[in-house]
Amino acid sequence: MDSTDDLAMPFLLMSAFRGLVDAVHAELEAAGYPDVRAAHGFAMQAIGRGCTGVELAERLGVSKQAAAKTAHALERMGLISRVQSPRDRRERLLAPTARGEDMLRRSAAAFGRQIKDWRTRVGDDHVSATLTTLAHATPGRRGPTDLSDWV
Amino acid sequence: MDSTDDLAMPFLLMSAFRGLVDAVHAELEAAGYPDVRAAHGFAMQAIGRGCTGVELAERLGVSKQAAAKTAHALERMGLISRVQSPRDRRERLLAPTARGEDMLRRSAAAFGRQIKDWRTRVGDDHVSATLTTLAHATPGRRGPTDLSDWV
DNA sequence: CAGAGGTAGACAACTAGGTTGACCATATAT
DNA sequence: ATATATGGTCAACCTAGTTGTCTACCTCTG
Numbered sequence: 001m002d003s004t005d006d007l008a009m010p011f012l013l014m015s016a017f018r019g020l021v022d023a024v025h026a027e028l029e030a031a032g033y034p035d036v037r038a039a040h041g042f043a044m045q046a047i048g049r050g051c052t053g054v055e056l057a058e059r060l061g062v063s064k065q066a067a068a069k070t071a072h073a074l075e076r077m078g079l080i081s082r083v084q085s086p087r088d089r090r091e092r093l094l095a096p097t098a099r100g101e102d103m104l105r106r107s108a109a110a111f112g113r114q115i116k117d118w119r120t121r122v123g124d125d126h127v128s129a130t131l132t133t134l135a136h137a138t139p140g141r142r143g144p145t146d147l148s149d150w151v
Numbered sequence: 152m153d154s155t156d157d158l159a160m161p162f163l164l165m166s167a168f169r170g171l172v173d174a175v176h177a178e179l180e181a182a183g184y185p186d187v188r189a190a191h192g193f194a195m196q197a198i199g200r201g202c203t204g205v206e207l208a209e210r211l212g213v214s215k216q217a218a219a220k221t222a223h224a225l226e227r228m229g230l231i232s233r234v235q236s237p238r239d240r241r242e243r244l245l246a247p248t249a250r251g252e253d254m255l256r257r258s259a260a261a262f263g264r265q266i267k268d269w270r271t272r273v274g275d276d277h278v279s280a281t282l283t284t285l286a287h288a289t290p291g292r293r294g295p296t297d298l299s300d301w302v
Numbered sequence: 303c304a305g306a307g308g309t310a311g312a313c314a315a316c317t318a319g320g321t322t323g324a325c326c327a328t329a330t331a332t
Numbered sequence: 333a334t335a336t337a338t339g340g341t342c343a344a345c346c347t348a349g350t351t352g353t354c355t356a357c358c359t360c361t362g
Contacts, residue, residue: 008282
């Protein structure tokens with residue numbers, strides 16, 4: 001239809017994403033997690049209940065070296081543990097600590113509150129339409145932030 | 152309503168954004184603009200018909216040093232010119248070259264085609280709802296990718 | 303009109319998050 | 333037993349940003 005507005009889509013996507021993430025990180029900072037960045041949150045979500053470094057790299061769609069850096073940062077922040085695997089001595093098993101799980105819970109709650117705000121602002125139907133639109137927008141896409149395996 | 156899906160929103164936003172941008176950049180690369188990155192496209196949009204470095208920094212929501220770096224990169228790629236202002240000799244006026252305007256046209260066309268894909272895939276109503284949702288999602292937000300001044 | 307303070311831009315050093323390439327240690331298959 | 337594949341690490345580099353400092357220039361005020 002009115003395809004002139006379409007050009008704003010990338011900006012709106014970016015802006016909405018940043019607004020969402022910034023709001024959540026402000027809440028996390030207030031809750032005692034000052035150094036958590038967006039990449040850390042994504043990585044924690046990707047680790048889920050536990051995985052290896054290579055799996056993390058695949059889930060995030062980055063190189064294993066990049067995943068290792070992030071994992072080390074998360075370990076330094078006390079959010080995950082990295083313990084040697086019993087069945088394969090090359091592997092280090094990444095798993096959230098109690099503090100990491102608390103951070104994930106708070107993060108999820110904060111995201112939920114943000115989207116709830118959206119729902120009251122534009123209505124449930126619009127938010128639902130947005131979810132389905134975005135879900136169908138990038139079919140078969142694999143790579144960064146693809147969580148089809150782990151949600 | 153079903154707030155469990157809400158947690159996927161940041162991932163969907165990110166994924167949709169990356170899918171969109173990647174597709175457009177693939178087209179641009181094929182059209183003879185191989186080195187254009189997402190930041191360059193945003194900056195070109197922000198420059199519009201012309202502005203100074205400080206204005207660019209404000210429009211992008213970054214430091215003026217970062218904006219200057221980007222502007223130099225755009226100049227090296229032949230997409231903008233940086234000429235001294237006649238009325239203020241401190242200023243350098245940034246303005247797209249013919250090549251830069253061609254790039255912007257191709258970029259806009261590519262974005263339009265991508266969103267048209269979305270429309271045929273999920274329907275005009277869903278895409279429109281997405282646009283209005285995202286537009287209302289971050290009210291009064293200023294900073295990166297805020298284009299209220301220059302669209 | 304002289305000088306104070308504000309502004310545009312450049313330069314340098316740093317950070318975060320990513321990349322590739324080379325490498326070692328360990329598993330696994332032949 | 334040996335060849336090959338895999339998990340992880342280290343090192344060097346890239347991009348896009350940051351803060352701090354500096355100079356050149358404009359503008360406002362006494």
